[in-house]
Amino acid sequence: MKIAALDIRACRHDAATIPGAAMRDGQAREGLEFLVYTLRTEDGRSASMFGFAGRSALGAAHQAAASLRPFLLGRDARDREAIWHDWRTADRWWHHLPIYTFGPVDCCLWLLAAEAAGEPLWRFIGGARAEVPAYASSLVLADAEAYAAEAIAVRDAGMKAYKIHPPGQSLAEDIEIHRAVRAAVGDDFALMSDPVQPYTYDEALRLGRELERLGFLWLEEPLPDEAFGALRELTRALDIPVVGTEVLAKHPYSVAECIATRVVDAVRADPSWTGGVTGTLKTARLAEAFHVNCELHTTIFHPLEMVNLHLAGAIRNCSYFEVLWPIDTFAFGLDRPLPIRDGTAHLPHTPGLGAALDWDMIDNATIERV
Numbered sequence: 001m002k003i004a005a006l007d008i009r010a011c012r013h014d015a016a017t018i019p020g021a022a023m024r025d026g027q028a029r030e031g032l033e034f035l036v037y038t039l040r041t042e043d044g045r046s047a048s049m050f051g052f053a054g055r056s057a058l059g060a061a062h063q064a065a066a067s068l069r070p071f072l073l074g075r076d077a078r079d080r081e082a083i084w085h086d087w088r089t090a091d092r093w094w095h096h097l098p099i100y101t102f103g104p105v106d107c108c109l110w111l112l113a114a115e116a117a118g119e120p121l122w123r124f125i126g127g128a129r130a131e132v133p134a135y136a137s138s139l140v141l142a143d144a145e146a147y148a149a150e151a152i153a154v155r156d157a158g159m160k161a162y163k164i165h166p167p168g169q170s171l172a173e174d175i176e177i178h179r180a181v182r183a184a185v186g187d188d189f190a191l192m193s194d195p196v197q198p199y200t201y202d203e204a205l206r207l208g209r210e211l212e213r214l215g216f217l218w219l220e221e222p223l224p225d226e227a228f229g230a231l232r233e234l235t236r237a238l239d240i241p242v243v244g245t246e247v248l249a250k251h252p253y254s255v256a257e258c259i260a261t262r263v264v265d266a267v268r269a270d271p272s273w274t275g276g277v278t279g280t281l282k283t284a285r286l287a288e289a290f291h292v293n294c295e296l297h298t299t300i301f302h303p304l305e306m307v308n309l310h311l312a313g314a315i316r317n318c319s320y321f322e323v324l325w326p327i328d329t330f331a332f333g334l335d336r337p338l339p340i341r342d343g344t345a346h347l348p349h350t351p352g353l354g355a356a357l358d359w360d361m362i363d364n365a366t367i368e369r370v
Contacts, residue, residue: 001077001112005040006069006105010057011365013332022139024168024196032330033057034301035064036362039108041077047111048357050303050333051104052272058368060098065370067095068105080109084278088250099249099273106276107307115352122313122347125281132312132345135161135190136325137298140168144177148184151191154325158343161190161217161320168198175210182214194220201230208238217319218243218266218295232263241265245283246297251275252282259290266293271307273297284315298322303333306353313347321345333358 012031020028035051053060071090075083087102114124122128136154141147147164154162164181166174178193185191193216199207204222211219220243223230235242246268248254255267269283284294296318299308305323312321323338324330331337335356339346348354 001045001116002042003039003072003075003077004042005038006065006072007038007040008051008061008065008370009036009038009362010053010061010367010370011036011362012057012367013361013365016329016332018139018329021142024140024198032301034333034365035061035104036357036366037064037104037108039072039077039105039112041112045077045112045116047108047115047352049104049107049111049307050301050357052100052300052304054098054100060101061368061370063097064101067091067097068101072105077109077112080106080113080278083109084275099247099275103272103274103276103279104304106278107271107304110277111352118351120348120350120354121277121307121310121352125277125310125314127347128314128316130313130347132309132321132347133160133319134321134323134340134343134345135159135163135192136327137163137194137322138165138325140165144173144180147177148180150325151181151185151189155185155189158341160343161192162325163192163194163220163322165194165196168195171199171203171207175207178207178211178214178216182216187215190217191215192217192220195222197221197224199223201234204234205237208234208240208242212238212240216240220244220268221246228257228263231258232261235262235265243268243295246270246273251279252286255283256286259287259292266295268295268297270297270299270304271311272299272301272304277307277311280311281315284311284317288315288317293317293319295319296322298324300324300330301333302330302338303353303355303357305338306334306355309338309345309347310353312345332361 014031016032018029038048114121218241244264251274287294
């Protein structure tokens with residue numbers, strides 16, 4: 001099963017837009033840009049996966065192709081572990097690519113192997129569960145009233161929990177938002193908070209104390225992921241679990257200290273930013289050995305979310321399957337919706353991904369093939 005070709009498409013889906021008010025930088029995403037990787041083998045097999053592209057699919061595609069194509073061609077697609085380690089060395093010596101570059105390649109390698117084995121990816125990895133509770137994760141909304149209304153809509157849609165991404169411009173406003181959401185949904189509905197590192201240590205401590213009073217499940221990324229000392233002190237000071245590490249490069253090595261010395265109470269990983277299925281599994285297994293959860297981070301694009309779901313079905317130390325809300329904004333790239341019914345994500349039983357990519361949509365979205 002030697003790799004014969006790596007094709008990368010730079011794409012933009014114009015129908016998916018995010019207003020500037022929904023992003024902390026204030027810049028609208030007028031059409032979401034992404035990559036589509038396709039690995040082909042000499043025996044006629046192929047697997048494809050979406051990839052994150054930041055603000056420039058064209059730039060990301062050319063950079064990825066220039067580095068990954070010569071590295072991969074001629075290698076056996078079944079040698080996932082060797083490829084993962086060799087890429088880590090190659091990237092350190094010369095490439096230094098963004099954290100989202102290699103993940104889709106690794107996903108393709110795992111899908112090729114699972115399809116050849118006739119197994120759904122989660123069972124090929126080693127099945128742990130066939131159903132996972134799902135929660136909705138907000139964008140940045142206008143005010144407390146908007147968050148409260150969305151939380152009610154999420155609850156009424158059957159989702160099992162709601163996570164707030166507050167504006168992060170004023171601690172007082174953010175606290176008001178969290179209070180309003182708790183009042184709107186009642187005491188029995190699960191809530192989380194993900195401020196995305198806007199605070200000082202003292203502000204994070206004040207918010208954490210308030211979230212404890214409001215009964216939130218966890219406080220995520222209140223400080224930068226790399227602020228180990230401050231995060232460790234915050235973790236010790238608060239009773240509510242502190243969660244982080246999703247944007248640290250070079251998992252699992254970069255999060256080993258976070259796990260071993262409880263910089264945070266639970267870590268984050270995903271196949272888009274954590275080195276694919278291989279990198280995510282390494283982080284999740286390392287965390288499991290320390291009785292720490294590895295909460296899977298949304299990958300934004302639904303084909304990658306399907307890989308995330310397979311990972312959630314193959315590990316035990318993850319509480320939920322996360323999707324961005326409103327879900328329709330991101331519902332493209334697959335030939336069917338994500339398999340979420342009444343707030344529960346159901347693992348597929350057909351080989352590989354369990355869903356096909358929507359190639360008509362991808363063809364229409366393609367800017368350039370590299």
